[in-house]
Amino acid sequence: AQTVTQSQPEMSVQEAETVTLSCTYDTSESDYYLFWYKQPPSRQMILVIRQEAYKQQNATENRFSVNFQKAAKSFSLKISDSQLGDAAMYFCAYTDYGGATNKLIFGTGTLLAVQP
Amino acid sequence: DSGVTQTPKHLITATGQRVTLRCSPRSGDLSVYWYQQSLDQGLQFLIQYYNGEERAKGNILERFSAQQFPDLHSELNLSSLELGDSALYFCASSVDPTYYEQYFGPGTRLTVT
Numbered sequence: 534a535q536t537v538t539q540s541q542p543e544m545s546v547q548e549a550e551t552v553t554l555s556c557t558y559d560t561s562e563s564d565y566y567l568f569w570y571k572q573p574p575s576r577q578m579i580l581v582i583r584q585e586a587y588k589q590q591n592a593t594e595n596r597f598s599v600n601f602q603k604a605a606k607s608f609s610l611k612i613s614d615s616q617l618g619d620a621a622m623y624f625c626a627y628t629d630y631g632g633a634t635n636k637l638i639f640g641t642g643t644l645l646a647v648q649p
Numbered sequence: 650d651s652g653v654t655q656t657p658k659h660l661i662t663a664t665g666q667r668v669t670l671r672c673s674p675r676s677g678d679l680s681v682y683w684y685q686q687s688l689d690q691g692l693q694f695l696i697q698y699y700n701g702e703e704r705a706k707g708n709i710l711e712r713f714s715a716q717q718f719p720d721l722h723s724e725l726n727l728s729s730l731e732l733g734d735s736a737l738y739f740c741a742s743s744v745d746p747t748y749y750e751q752y753f754g755p756g757t758r759l760t761v762t
Contacts, residue, residue, distance in 0.1 A: 566749045575755075576737060576755070576756055576758075577651075577753065577755055577756075578739060578741075578753035578756075579753075580750065583749065583750070585749075624692060628749060630749070631747060632747065633704070633705065633746070633747075634697055634704055634705035634746055634747075635743065635746060635747050635748065635749055635751070636682065636694040636697055636705055636707060637682075637684070637694060637741075637751065638694070639691060639692040639693070640691075641691050642691070642692075
């Protein structure tokens with residue numbers, strides 16, 4: 534069974550600095566998607582960025598980028614120029630590609646605090 | 650706003666009771682998912698429906714059931730409620746059961762007292 538592990542329960546960063554959140558996963562599949570979701574205090578789940586496993590190029594969305602290491606089964610999120618609005622819980626998630634279901638498997642989350 | 654609606658936003662009920670959570674997917678989405686977020690279990694997948702049929706099942710208790718109606722809205726029924734069922738219940742939708750992107754609703758906060 535696929536699993537997702539986030540080993541950092543809490544992280545802190547100064548405003549305007551860069552922070553990296555870690556995620557590892559386990560799967561026997563070769564094709565899959567990985568995601569980072571943001572959950573602010575409002576509790577809404579917001580998709581931050583996604584990575585297709587077949588793509589070697591790391592995904593980037595504005596200040597958010599990932600470091601995808603397929604062989605190491607590692608998928609970290611880098612937030613550059615951190616802003617106060619980035620403070621939230623961040624979840625790493627996995628789903629199979631092309632399977633019967635695209636249910637999401639989540640990690641336990643990393644609570645990010647942004648210090649002014 | 651994701652386009653997915655969930656009602657009610659908050660629900661407080663007593664142990665042993667039964668409640669129904671409702672979800673309306675985004676216009677055009679045929680697949681609906683239910684997830685539970687609790688302090689003990691984290692965020693976990695419960696069940697998925699596609700065009701009215703059950704597609705996949707996760708860690709859903711036998712006391713819980715769900716269905717998707719012809720108009721594609723879905724209901725999650727929770728019965729014989731226990732304190733441990735207190736959680737945030739999310740509904741998400743996608744175009745089809747294999748499309749990677751899911752759109753999450755705002756959730757229903759269930760408190761069992």
